[in-house]
Amino acid sequence: MAETNGTGPATPEGPAASDGEATADGSATPDGQAAPAGPAAPDPPARARRRDAQRNQRSLLDAAAAVFVTSGVDAPVRDIAARAGVGIGTIYRHFPTRADLVVAVYRHQIDACAEAGPVLLAAGPTAHAALGRWVDLFADFLVTKHGLAAAMQGDAPGFEALHASFLERLLPVCADLLDAATAAGEIQAGVDAYQLMRGVGNLCAGAESDPRYDARRLVAVLVAGLAVPH
Amino acid sequence: MAETNGTGPATPEGPAASDGEATADGSATPDGQAAPAGPAAPDPPARARRRDAQRNQRSLLDAAAAVFVTSGVDAPVRDIAARAGVGIGTIYRHFPTRADLVVAVYRHQIDACAEAGPVLLAAGPTAHAALGRWVDLFADFLVTKHGLAAAMQGDAPGFEALHASFLERLLPVCADLLDAATAAGEIQAGVDAYQLMRGVGNLCAGAESDPRYDARRLVAVLVAGLAVPH
DNA sequence: TTGCAAAGCGGAACACGGTTCCGTATCGTC
DNA sequence: GACGATACGGAACCGTGTTCCGCTTTGCAA
Incomplete structure (x- = not known):
C-alpha cells in the first residue's frame, strides 16, 4: 500500500486514517446542519x-x-x-456527493495548508518567495492524493462543490500572499488568486502516474513567471 | 488552426466534416497495423x-x-x-479506442500546429517569442475542444494512446523551439519539451467552462517563467 | 423495563455508458 | 448468379452511480 513514494519525497503525512479526527468535531457534518456549534443553541427541539x-x-x-x-x-x-x-x-x-466525502477526509490537511500561509509570509525573505513556498505546499498536497487534482477540474456538478470547498478555505490565504507580493512590487498583477490556484491545481493533475512529468517543477516555473520582468 | 478566437464560442472551423481528409489516406487506420510504413509492402494479397x-x-x-x-x-x-x-x-x-477516434478527427489540426512551429521560429524576433506564440496556438487548440485537454490527463489506458499520438507529432516541434531558445540563452534549461507540453495541456483543462479562468494567460505566465532571470 | 416513534440502515433496483460477440447482410469477385 | 470474405448491427454483459423503501436500531418516556 503506502505507495506514496514517487521519485523520492515520500509523503510526510500518514493518510488521515489512523488519527481519527476529521469529523471528531460535530462541525464537519457535510449537510450544513452543523451551524449551532455555540453552547447556547436557541433551538433544543x-x-x-x-x-x-x-x-x-x-x-x-x-x-x-x-x-x-x-x-x-x-x-x-x-x-x-x-x-x-x-x-x-x-x-x-x-x-450526498463525493465532494463532501473528499472534503471531509482532507479537511484537516486543507486547514494546515491554510494556516501555513500567514506563517510563511512572515518568515519568508520576500512575499514572492513565501508565495512560492506556499504554492509548493499546496502542490504537494494535491500530487500525493491520487487523482485529487484531476477531480478538481471535472465539469461534473459534484466536483464543482469540491472545488468550491477547497477554494473557500484556501483562496483568501492565497490572495493575501499574492497581494503582499504585488504590493511589494515583486510580481506583476494580472493573475488573481483564483486563477493561480486553478492553474496550480491543473498542473498537478495526473502527476503521480507519470515519472517523466514533474508537477512541482512546473509549478515553480509558473510562479517564477509571475515575477516582474525587471 | 482556424479557430483561434478568444472567448467567442461558435466553432468557426467546420468540424472536420466538410474537408474529407482525416483518414482519406490509408495510413490513418487506427489499429496499429501501419507499422511497415515502407512503400515496399511484401504482401499484396x-x-x-x-x-x-x-x-x-x-x-x-x-x-x-x-x-x-x-x-x-x-x-x-x-x-x-x-x-x-x-x-x-x-x-x-x-x-478500437476513443483515442483513435479523437486523433483521427483532429489529425489535420494537429498537423497544422506542427507545421506552424518552424514557421514561427523563422519569423519570430526571438526563439522565446516564437515558443510563446506556438504554445498559444497549441493552447487554443486544446481549449476550444471541449474536454480534450482534460482527456489527455486521464490514467485510463485509452488516453495514454491519445497522449502518445499527440506527442509523437508535436513533441519534436516543441523540442526544436525549446532548443533554439535555450541555445540563444533566452531560457534556462530544466524543463524539457515533454513537460512543457504536458503542463500546457494541463493548464488548458476545463478552461472552456469557467469564465473566471483564463488558461491562455496562465500559459503565457508559464512560458514567461522559463526565461532566464536576468 | 417496556413501548414507541423517530432516525438511521441496507441493499435491491434502476439508469447509463463502455465493451464484446456472433448471426446476418453486404460487397466484390469468379 | 454463386460464393467466400468482409463488415454490419445491436443484443447482452459488466461495472458504477443513484434512488427508494421496508426493516432495524436508538433513545426517550411512561
Whole structure:
C-alpha cells in the first residue's frame, strides 16, 4: 500500500486514517446542519445525532481515507461502503456527493495548508518567495492524493462543490500572499488568486502516474513567471 | 488552426466534416497495423477495404466531429454511432479506442500546429517569442475542444494512446523551439519539451467552462517563467 | 423495563455508458 | 448468379452511480 513514494519525497503525512479526527468535531457534518456549534443553541427541539450515525460517519471517513490512498479519490462508492462495513445508502446519507466525502477526509490537511500561509509570509525573505513556498505546499498536497487534482477540474456538478470547498478555505490565504507580493512590487498583477490556484491545481493533475512529468517543477516555473520582468 | 478566437464560442472551423481528409489516406487506420510504413509492402494479397467500410469510417469521423463540438470528446459512444447512422460494433471496429477516434478527427489540426512551429521560429524576433506564440496556438487548440485537454490527463489506458499520438507529432516541434531558445540563452534549461507540453495541456483543462479562468494567460505566465532571470 | 416513534440502515433496483460477440447482410469477385 | 470474405448491427454483459423503501436500531418516556 503506502505507495506514496514517487521519485523520492515520500509523503510526510500518514493518510488521515489512523488519527481519527476529521469529523471528531460535530462541525464537519457535510449537510450544513452543523451551524449551532455555540453552547447556547436557541433551538433544543431537534434530537442529537444518534450514536450509530456518528459511528458510521467515522467509519466512512476512515474507510474513504484508506481507499483513496490505494484507488484514488475516484474509487467506487461500493468499495468505500464495503470497507466501512456499511450499506450504500449510508454513504449517500452522510455524504450526498463525493465532494463532501473528499472534503471531509482532507479537511484537516486543507486547514494546515491554510494556516501555513500567514506563517510563511512572515518568515519568508520576500512575499514572492513565501508565495512560492506556499504554492509548493499546496502542490504537494494535491500530487500525493491520487487523482485529487484531476477531480478538481471535472465539469461534473459534484466536483464543482469540491472545488468550491477547497477554494473557500484556501483562496483568501492565497490572495493575501499574492497581494503582499504585488504590493511589494515583486510580481506583476494580472493573475488573481483564483486563477493561480486553478492553474496550480491543473498542473498537478495526473502527476503521480507519470515519472517523466514533474508537477512541482512546473509549478515553480509558473510562479517564477509571475515575477516582474525587471 | 482556424479557430483561434478568444472567448467567442461558435466553432468557426467546420468540424472536420466538410474537408474529407482525416483518414482519406490509408495510413490513418487506427489499429496499429501501419507499422511497415515502407512503400515496399511484401504482401499484396490482402483485398482492398470495402466501399461501405470506407463510407462508414467517413461517416463516423463526421459524426464524431459534430458530437465532440456539442458534447465534448467524452460524448457517449452510442451518440456518435447513432449520429453516424451505424451500429455500435462498427464504431469499435474502426476505432478500437476513443483515442483513435479523437486523433483521427483532429489529425489535420494537429498537423497544422506542427507545421506552424518552424514557421514561427523563422519569423519570430526571438526563439522565446516564437515558443510563446506556438504554445498559444497549441493552447487554443486544446481549449476550444471541449474536454480534450482534460482527456489527455486521464490514467485510463485509452488516453495514454491519445497522449502518445499527440506527442509523437508535436513533441519534436516543441523540442526544436525549446532548443533554439535555450541555445540563444533566452531560457534556462530544466524543463524539457515533454513537460512543457504536458503542463500546457494541463493548464488548458476545463478552461472552456469557467469564465473566471483564463488558461491562455496562465500559459503565457508559464512560458514567461522559463526565461532566464536576468 | 417496556413501548414507541423517530432516525438511521441496507441493499435491491434502476439508469447509463463502455465493451464484446456472433448471426446476418453486404460487397466484390469468379 | 454463386460464393467466400468482409463488415454490419445491436443484443447482452459488466461495472458504477443513484434512488427508494421496508426493516432495524436508538433513545426517550411512561
